[in-house]
Amino acid sequence: MNASAPSLPSRRQFLTRAGVLVVGFSLAAPVGDLLAASETLVDLGQPSAGELDSWLAITRDNRARVYSGKVELGTGVKTALSQIVADELNLPMANVEIIQGDTERTPNQGYTAGSKTIQFGGAQLRKAAATAHQALIEIAAKQFSVSPAQLVSDRGVIRVKGRRSKQATFGELIGGRHFSRKVDAHAALKNPDDYQIVGKPLPRVEMPQIAVGKFTYVQDVRVPGMLHGRVVRPPDTGAVKIDATVESIDESSVNGIPGFVRVVREGSFVGVVAETEWAAIEASRKLTVRWNSKPSLPDQDELYEALAKSPSDEKVVTNEGNFATALPQAAKSLAAEYRWPFQIHTSIGPSCAVADVRDGRATLWTASQGVYQLRGALADLLGLRPERVHVIFVEGSGCYGHNGADDVAGDAALLSQAVRSPVRVQWTRADEHGWNPKGPAMLMRVKGGLDEKGKVVAWEYQVWTATHVTRPGAIGQARNLLASQLASRMTPTGPMLGGDRNAATPYSFPNKRCVTHWIHTDDAILRPSALRGLGSFANIFANESFVDELAAAAGQDPVQFRLAYLSDPRAINVINAAAKQARWKRRSWSAPKLTADGVHTGRGISYLRYENQNTYVATVAEVEVEPKTGTVRVKRVVVAHDCGLVINPNGLKNQIEGAVLQGISRTLKEELKFNSMGITSLDWMSYPIITFPEVPEVEIVLLNHPHEPAVGAGEPAIAGVSAALSNAVFNATGARIRTGPLTQERVKSALAAKVASVRRTT
Numbered sequence: 145m146n147a148s149a150p151s152l153p154s155r156r157q158f159l160t161r162a163g164v165l166v167v168g169f170s171l172a173a174p175v176g177d178l179l180a181a182s183e184t185l186v187d188l189g190q191p192s193a194g195e196l197d198s199w200l201a202i203t204r205d206n207r208a209r210v211y212s213g214k215v216e217l218g219t220g221v222k223t224a225l226s227q228i229v230a231d232e233l234n235l236p237m238a239n240v241e242i243i244q245g246d247t248e249r250t251p252n253q254g255y256t257a258g259s260k261t262i263q264f265g266g267a268q269l270r271k272a273a274a275t276a277h278q279a280l281i282e283i284a285a286k287q288f289s290v291s292p293a294q295l296v297s298d299r300g301v302i303r304v305k306g307r308r309s310k311q312a313t314f315g316e317l318i319g320g321r322h323f324s325r326k327v328d329a330h331a332a333l334k335n336p337d338d339y340q341i342v343g344k345p346l347p348r349v350e351m352p353q354i355a356v357g358k359f360t361y362v363q364d365v366r367v368p369g370m371l372h373g374r375v376v377r378p379p380d381t382g383a384v385k386i387d388a389t390v391e392s393i394d395e396s397s398v399n400g401i402p403g404f405v406r407v408v409r410e411g412s413f414v415g416v417v418a419e420t421e422w423a424a425i426e427a428s429r430k431l432t433v434r435w436n437s438k439p440s441l442p443d444q445d446e447l448y449e450a451l452a453k454s455p456s457d458e459k460v461v462t463n464e465g466n467f468a469t470a471l472p473q474a475a476k477s478l479a480a481e482y483r484w485p486f487q488i489h490t491s492i493g494p495s496c497a498v499a500d501v502r503d504g505r506a507t508l509w510t511a512s513q514g515v516y517q518l519r520g521a522l523a524d525l526l527g528l529r530p531e532r533v534h535v536i537f538v539e540g541s542g543c544y545g546h547n548g549a550d551d552v553a554g555d556a557a558l559l560s561q562a563v564r565s566p567v568r569v570q571w572t573r574a575d576e577h578g579w580n581p582k583g584p585a586m587l588m589r590v591k592g593g594l595d596e597k598g599k600v601v602a603w604e605y606q607v608w609t610a611t612h613v614t615r616p617g618a619i620g621q622a623r624n625l626l627a628s629q630l631a632s633r634m635t636p637t638g639p640m641l642g643g644d645r646n647a648a649t650p651y652s653f654p655n656k657r658c659v660t661h662w663i664h665t666d667d668a669i670l671r672p673s674a675l676r677g678l679g680s681f682a683n684i685f686a687n688e689s690f691v692d693e694l695a696a697a698a699g700q701d702p703v704q705f706r707l708a709y710l711s712d713p714r715a716i717n718v719i720n721a722a723a724k725q726a727r728w729k730r731r732s733w734s735a736p737k738l739t740a741d742g743v744h745t746g747r748g749i750s751y752l753r754y755e756n757q758n759t760y761v762a763t764v765a766e767v768e769v770e771p772k773t774g775t776v777r778v779k780r781v782v783v784a785h786d787c788g789l790v791i792n793p794n795g796l797k798n799q800i801e802g803a804v805l806q807g808i809s810r811t812l813k814e815e816l817k818f819n820s821m822g823i824t825s826l827d828w829m830s831y832p833i834i835t836f837p838e839v840p841e842v843e844i845v846l847l848n849h850p851h852e853p854a855v856g857a858g859e860p861a862i863a864g865v866s867a868a869l870s871n872a873v874f875n876a877t878g879a880r881i882r883t884g885p886l887t888q889e890r891v892k893s894a895l896a897a898k899v900a901s902v903r904r905t906t
Contacts, residue, residue, distance in 0.1 A: 212244045231340060483884065590604065611672060759785065780843070
């Protein structure tokens with residue numbers, strides 16, 4: 145598919161061409177919340193009262209154009225945001241159009257990340273829509289010489305009650321005039337009981353175009369005069385410190401390639417540009433570059449020892465009671481170490497971007513999760529003022545966190561600046577696996593104590609992790625772009641965030657302590673950043689597995705054991721809902737037995753409240769374990785999910801299902817391999833993911849709370865999968881596996897160790 149990049153009018157141009165109602169509001173009020181919710185502390189900007197960004201416009205043909213800094217990443221938020229605005233405006237869904245992620249047209253709402261789009265972006269748009277509706281009512285009241293109380297609004301029309309001749313569409317009421325106002329913080333929001341569109345299982349707005357192959361992904365973007373580029377990278381693939389310099393380049397090695405344009409070099413950044421993509425591929429393969437580099441990474445077998453020994457800063461997350469004195473007094477004490485590997489963003493389509501950098505300006509088409517933040521980094525990279533850089537979001541093939549979307553934009557920008565023509569850069573699978581930031585490896589150590597009655601009296605949790613946030617941020621953070629790291633020999637940086645997500649236990653254990661050991665970014669081994677769920681995936685794996693270990697030591701049912709330490713009704717309800725749907729039966733711990741067909745069967749549960757303050761999730765997994773091969777087959781997964789107000793049940797279920805499948809893949813299969821020079825898992829054979837025949841039955845119970853705030857759903861459901869599966873394998877086999885993923889080799893080894901242990905004690 146060839147899709148020419150549309151010539152989009154700026155907001156100023158749009159306002160001069162169409163009759164609109166403009167509703168603008170300052171980001172100043174919610175900035176604190178946005179900063180707290182964002183995965184990096186970036187400058188979101190706080191414009192003065194006279195410099196308000198426009199968020200919503202009503203056109204003459206009775207359509208609402210909504211300008212959203214939050215973008216669609218395949219999660220269905222474009223549809224959900226449309227539902228929020230349509231319902232609050234009393235406008236048909238078909239009359240709502242979302243413009244997203246454009247630094248010249250949309251507000252800066254930070255990254256689309258952290259499951260915050262509906263929670264924060266949706267709330268902002270709801271308030272804007274309510275203010276717009278209030279303004280329309282005021283205009284209609286004046287036009288019809290009635291009080292606002294005499295008006296009724298429905299499907300984009302406002303009319304006087306009992307007088308059908310007195311009515312006008314939203315577009316007619318505007319009459320080509322421009323209205324600019326702040327969002328009224330006190331604008332009356334619609335009562336959730338009156339929602340007509342929110343809460344309905346509507347199909348995703350972009351699905352018809354996707355189904356017939358007409359949807360434009362970033363890989364489809366084409367612009368006039370566009371060339372193609374590829375980057376030739378050093379051998380230390382994926383290392384946080386790229387310790388490689390160029391000794392020489394033999395440009396004659398690419399002579400004779402039809403359509404070849406030139407070699408581009410800046411520091412250790414080396415690229416080729418050609419008239420066709422194939423010529424660029426051929427040139428990147430044939431260009432002879434001599435690198436001066438040396439091995440810098442530890443042996444993979446020593447990964448977790450290296451994490452524990454890495455320079456780190458200790459932060460006490462929680463410290464209640466006195467763990468140090470309580471544990472020695474416990475009737476029974478346990479300790480365990482859990483390990484989680486580096487993992488990859490497994491976007492099926494490799495990252496792509498198009499850049500046009502010339503005449504002191506830059507325009508980029510990208511699947512970035514933060515167009516304003518990327519704009520600042522690109523401006524720094526290119527030596528331009530930010531207002532001279534225009535970043536336009538075009539949807540990619542999913543991201544699951546900080547993948548290569550920003551980096552490929554940096555690649556394209558440097559190449560385009562060098563040749564003064566538009567350049568498209570399409571990463572390869574090896575680029576994506578090798579060079580995008582990785583979900584950091586983590587080490588967790590847990591201790592717990594029980595009294596004579598099997599009650600928890602002490603709990604300590606320690607985690608060693610690098611930051612999970614090295615996204616390009618505000619001005620001055622070009623160093624977080626791979627192109628800048630190569631060109632200027634920089635290492636990435638970022639605030640210490642994400643690794644402690646869900647590290648603190650949600651249970652009311654007495655004498656509990658939680659400590660995060662923040663590994664310095666320079667010592668993170670591989671370049672770290674956000675992967676779906678951030679640290680919650682490994683932290684829940686360790687926390688909830690150890691809760692199961694305590695339950696087993698106490699001889700108690702895992703469900704009842706958890707409920708005994710929870711008082712929040714929503715937490716209790718979500719666990720009970722999952723247990724009911726899964727037809728959970730109370731159990732006492734006993735030695736597992738083989739079924740007639742020679743497999744172990746078991747089930748496990750996990751519970752979490754995402755970030756300890758948002759979405760509630762309980763997950764029950766049912767597995768079969770084949771002892772001869774170590775194969776774990778997931779037969780059924782039940783998820784009970786409470787994210788407050790449900791905007792679109794279908795979209796929410798799609799999110800949960802996707803999270804479950806990705807969680808299974810990460811728990812059973814995904815482990816990044818590397819040697820002293822860098823990453824070796826550069827294809828799907830060396831980094832396998834779940835396949836269609838391995839997809840289990842997934843059952844979802846949604847607990848809707850229309851009068852509670854809507855919170856995120858993109859990440860929470862994945863966080864509990866690893867622990868539920870680990871606990872199910874333990875229930876099936878009696879073998880506890882504390883290192884992820886639960887591969888065939890690890891399962892077989894654990895089963896063999898279990899058998900050997902039984903033999904020694906009999």
